[in-house]
Amino acid sequence: MTEAKPSTKGLPGGIEPSRLSPDTLAVWAGEGESLVQGATQVPVVYSAAYGYADVDEWLDVATGRVPGHIYTRNTNPTVSAFEEKLRILEGAQAATSFSTGMAAVSGTLFALLSPGDRLVSVKDSYGGTNRIFLEFLPRFGIEAELCETTDHEQIESAVAKGCTLLYLETPTNPTLKVVDIARLAAAGHAAGATVVVDNTFATPINQNPLALGADIALHSATKYLGGHADVLGGAICGAPDLVQKVYHYREITGAALDPMSAYLLIRSMKTLALRIGRQNASALRVAQWLESQPAVTVVNYPGLSSHPQHDIAARQMRGFGGMLSFSLEGGFEAVKRVLPRLKLAHRAANLGAVETIAGPPATTSHVECTPEERAAMGIPEGLIRYSVGIEDPDDLIADLEGALAAA
Numbered sequence: 205m206t207e208a209k210p211s212t213k214g215l216p217g218g219i220e221p222s223r224l225s226p227d228t229l230a231v232w233a234g235e236g237e238s239l240v241q242g243a244t245q246v247p248v249v250y251s252a253a254y255g256y257a258d259v260d261e262w263l264d265v266a267t268g269r270v271p272g273h274i275y276t277r278n279t280n281p282t283v284s285a286f287e288e289k290l291r292i293l294e295g296a297q298a299a300t301s302f303s304t305g306m307a308a309v310s311g312t313l314f315a316l317l318s319p320g321d322r323l324v325s326v327k328d329s330y331g332g333t334n335r336i337f338l339e340f341l342p343r344f345g346i347e348a349e350l351c352e353t354t355d356h357e358q359i360e361s362a363v364a365k366g367c368t369l370l371y372l373e374t375p376t377n378p379t380l381k382v383v384d385i386a387r388l389a390a391a392g393h394a395a396g397a398t399v400v401v402d403n404t405f406a407t408p409i410n411q412n413p414l415a416l417g418a419d420i421a422l423h424s425a426t427k428y429l430g431g432h433a434d435v436l437g438g439a440i441c442g443a444p445d446l447v448q449k450v451y452h453y454r455e456i457t458g459a460a461l462d463p464m465s466a467y468l469l470i471r472s473m474k475t476l477a478l479r480i481g482r483q484n485a486s487a488l489r490v491a492q493w494l495e496s497q498p499a500v501t502v503v504n505y506p507g508l509s510s511h512p513q514h515d516i517a518a519r520q521m522r523g524f525g526g527m528l529s530f531s532l533e534g535g536f537e538a539v540k541r542v543l544p545r546l547k548l549a550h551r552a553a554n555l556g557a558v559e560t561i562a563g564p565p566a567t568t569s570h571v572e573c574t575p576e577e578r579a580a581m582g583i584p585e586g587l588i589r590y591s592v593g594i595e596d597p598d599d600l601i602a603d604l605e606g607a608l609a610a611a
């Protein structure tokens with residue numbers, strides 16, 4: 205876990221982070237402390253443990269009185285640099301990391317919830333997160349009430365009935381629904397709840413949940429932070445007492461981020477603002493083009509003025525992201541005809557990479573669900589989730605045009 209003391213830690217020359225734009229922070233933040241012997245890049249520290257000749261010093265570090273590293277399951281210099289970069293980008297006081305996004309989700313839930321507690325969330329959370337709510341939490345005597353994702357009144361009344369943890373995700377996967385973080389965080393706090401927001405789709409470039417009132421911003425670093433579909437990771441950012449609780453659970457249960465993965469994430473995040481800027485602009489163009497296509501019945505993209513929560517998105521996001529989905533008139537049979545004809549897209553389960561990626565919910569976000577469960581969640585069988593890469597948007601539109609001819 206990394207914690208700000210002082211908050212300028214990790215920036216060269218002690219520049220105050222609030223003076224720099226996210227584009228600059230993505231490049232520089234978090235690295236200063238870990239550079240060694242004149243190297244301009246963060247080293248990959250592959251050491252299981254850290255040695256101390258002086259037992260008093262060892263004891264000080266081991267008991268947390270003095271910063272330092274003891275054992276890589278707890279902390280590691282490369283991993284700390286990644287946490288620090290993300291912490292500064294999210295404007296948080298503390299951050300910690302995990303081996304995967306799902307380790308961040310499960311670690312946060314199991315660290316903060318106890319038998320008898322009540323969680324309130326939305327129906328459209330990430331498929332794996334939804335499974336934890338429905339399959340694992342009840343086994344530990346924790347009630348989970350899942351509300352209609354965009355029904356803010358329903359969420360508020362579920363929270364008012366008693367809520368230990370309010371878990372939100374916005375925009376959602378795969379239908380890009382948007383919930384009002386500031387409004388629901390206020391409702392959560394009125395009920396004494398901890399408010400967690402999965403910020404994976406938006407990234408800290410487009411949205412900062414903590415500034416909107418959330419207590420924890422959570423990431424699957426596997427997606428946009430990694431950005432190259434070659435690394436798994438997860439992280440949370442928030443206030444030191446909360447992050448410490450989750451960090452303690454992770455250090456004991458063991459889902460630590462690997463140092464090489466942390467290095468790859470640091471390298472990728474230097475281009476995060478560049479990539480997201482491009483993906484925001486391209487996704488809007490592709491979404492607008494798709495809206496004009498007769499074979500397409502619905503286009504889900506928060507940047508479209510036709511999006512039901514466009515106003516909320518415009519209020520709480522600086523950009524609308526690189527994810528969109530669209531529904532084909534011909535249902536799953538049309539999906540099976542169109543997808544293989546896309547030449548500039550991997551048909552794969554991940555998202556947020558530099559290459560465009562496309563797939564149906566049945567094999568991607570909601571592979572854990574039965575067709576009946578997907579239907580109950582309002583996910584049509586004709587849906588294609590499309591993660592816009594950094595290619596030229598004109599090439600992507602031409603590729604989609606060719607493939608849609610088969611719809």
Ligand SMILES: *Cc1c(COP(=O)(O)O)cnc(C)c1O
Pocket residue numbers: 304305306307309330332373377402404405423424425426427436437438
């Ligand atoms: C992928 C994803 C996760 C899980 O992350 P992994 O790194 O695959 O474990 C959680 N939330 C969202 C929104 C995701 O897209």
